[in-house]
Amino acid sequence: EDIRVYEFAEACGKSAAEVITVLFGLGMMVTKNDFLKQDELEILGEEFGIEVTVKDALEDANYVEEYQEEEIDDSNFVTRPPVVTIMGHVDHGKTSLLDKIRESKVAAGEAGGITQHISSYTVEKDGQKITFVDTPGHAAFSEMRSRGADITDIIIIVVAADDGVKQQTEEVISHAKASGCPIIVAMNKIDKEAANPDMVKAQMAERDMTPVDWGGETEFIGVSALTGEGIDDLLENILLQSEILELKADPEAKAKAAVVEASLEKGRGPVATVIVQNGTLKVGDNIVCDTTYGRVKAITDDNGKPIKELGLSETGTVLGLNDIPVSGSVMVVQDSDKEARDIATKRAEHARAKELSKSTKVSLEEMSGLIAEGKIKQLPVIVKTDVSGSLEAIKGSLEKIQNDEVKVKVVHAGVGGITESDLILASASEGCIILGFNVRPTGAVKNKAKADGITINTYSIIYDLIDDIKDTLSGMMSAVI
Numbered sequence: 048e049d050i051r052v053y054e055f056a057e058a059c060g061k062s063a064a065e066v067i068t069v070l071f072g073l074g075m076m077v078t079k080n081d082f083l084k085q086d087e088l089e090i091l092g093e094e095f096g097i098e099v100t101v102k103d104a105l106e107d108a109n110y111v112e113e114y115q116e117e118e119i120d121d122s123n124f125v126t127r128p129p130v131v132t133i134m135g136h137v138d139h140g141k142t143s144l145l146d147k148i149r150e151s152k153v154a155a156g157e158a159g160g161i162t163q164h165i166s167s168y169t170v171e172k173d174g175q176k177i178t179f180v181d182t183p184g185h186a187a188f189s190e191m192r193s194r195g196a197d198i199t200d201i202i203i204i205v206v207a208a209d210d211g212v213k214q215q216t217e218e219v220i221s222h223a224k225a226s227g228c229p230i231i232v233a234m235n236k237i238d239k240e241a242a243n244p245d246m247v248k249a250q251m252a253e254r255d256m257t258p259v260d261w262g263g264e265t266e267f268i269g270v271s272a273l274t275g276e277g278i279d280d281l282l283e284n285i286l287l288q289s290e291i292l293e294l295k296a297d298p299e300a301k302a303k304a305a306v307v308e309a310s311l312e313k314g315r316g317p318v319a320t321v322i323v324q325n326g327t328l329k330v331g332d333n334i335v336c337d338t339t340y341g342r343v344k345a346i347t348d349d350n351g352k353p354i355k356e357l358g359l360s361e362t363g364t365v366l367g368l369n370d371i372p373v374s375g376s377v378m379v380v381q382d383s384d385k386e387a388r389d390i391a392t393k394r395a396e397h398a399r400a401k402e403l404s405k406s407t408k409v410s411l412e413e414m415s416g417l418i419a420e421g422k423i424k425q426l427p428v429i430v431k432t433d434v435s436g437s438l439e440a441i442k443g444s445l446e447k448i449q450n451d452e453v454k455v456k457v458v459h460a461g462v463g464g465i466t467e468s469d470l471i472l473a474s475a476s477e478g479c480i481i482l483g484f485n486v487r488p489t490g491a492v493k494n495k496a497k498a499d500g501i502t503i504n505t506y507s508i509i510y511d512l513i514d515d516i517k518d519t520l521s522g523m524m525s526a527v528i
């Protein structure tokens with residue numbers, strides 16, 4: 048799964064046409080950019096007398112990542128600080144606790160500067176560093192893990208000692224257990240009269256988290272985010288757990304950092320808050336992050352101060368990506384800016400092609416049917432672009448694509464975003480496809496298009512756009528034969 052027709056053809060030394068011919072012969076309509084399904088692959092394997100092994104889909108989804116994996120050299124390994132995620136039921140004091148820990152560990156002069164809650168920070172306890180991450184919720188935590196940003200080493204589950212285990216606590220327990228990380232239970236609000244640590248322990252023990260002092264394996268620490276009581280205890284415990292985990296990484300390696308949060312900042316461009324998982328991230332490094340890339344222009348630490356580099360498990364904000372990366376994606380340093388750009392482009396193309404083969408398949412088949420019935424002699428398209436220069440270029444190229452049976456008809460071409468009026472226009476001509484170049488539909492337009500069965504394809508490379516339309520036409524032709 049997840050291999051395109053032409054990629055398959057390349058892999059087995061055939062031309063894409065040969066592959067398409069075989070599949071057409073069996074009534075399977077594909078174009079060279081379509082992804083092959085498992086049964087199609089098996090048939091092709093038989094037909095060409097080669098062995099086709101269909102890999103696990105998950106493995107395949109990461110195939111772009113594969114050629115990036117390097118052999119691990121542990122000769123430079125040093126102990127790295129732990130990364131801790133705090134989770135808990137709403138109002139049990141997660142935010143207060145994160146703020147209190149930061150406040151109690153930041154140098155006196157800076158403490159007054161803490162006005163806003165931040166998503167991650169590093170503190171020091173007895174000369175050892177600990178990085179805390181605030182995820183927007185346990186669902187986000189698991190989503191980040193599924194994206195490959197498995198940054199958390201230790202999880203703290205906050206349970207208000209006066210309230211006990213609640214619905215979200217239960218959910219958090221499931222997510223935490225699924226991650227396989229060691230868990231520490233922070234029983235918060237012990238300053239309160241109604242606090243009942245034994246109740247919390249009993250409730251957690253029922254859920255297979257038996258306290259150490261009851262003969263189990265889970266540490267329970269009573270804390271107060273209000274008074275600061277127990278926080279030192281908690282930090283000491285984190286360091287103890289961390290020691291057991293023997294966390295190691297290579298400060299000399301090419302840096303790899305997980306994106307915790309990203310946004311567009313006025314006057315600064317895309318900024319990403321990251322935690323370094325390996326290596327040292329430096330100003331000037333060429334980076335790729337999912338489908339975005341760039342060069343590290345500046346790094347600011349968790350106090351907003353500019354710094355030159357970020358070390359193992361440290362967190363800071365990175366400036367210099369060309370676009371906003373997704374939270375949970377992993378930033379990787381590359382040797383050259385070309386390499387970074389190439390990988391990002393390849394990933395973007397892969398993602399886009401996948402999207403495309405999903406969206407065009409239906410309309411392509413529909414179109415083929417209509418042509419077979421002699422109802423359609425042309426492929427109507429609407430073209431929208433960001434600037435007029437590319438509009439003319441695309442329109443000109445499209446109008447040149449034609450053959451004896453079918454040709455492209457540009458129903459409308461204009462500069463600007465894809466709007467509802469384009470949808471209305473598209474529904475008016477049967478089989479009409481909307482092509483966007485460097486423009487995208489809004490969520491609302493996208494949904495409406497889906498509901499109306501109108502295909503919108505967006506591109507950032509003219510050649511891709513033209514190629515796709517050529518492919519669609521040749522698909523239409525073959526379907527007639």
Ligand code: GDP
Pocket residue numbers: 135136137138139140141142143144235236237238239270271272273274
């Ligand atoms: P979150 O939803 O888990 O982030 O909880 P918050 O940190 O927003 O705390 C919820 C409420 O509990 C706030 O009104 C806090 O002031 C209060 N609170 C948090 N921790 C403590 C604590 O240790 N003691 C007391 N008395 N109140 C606390």
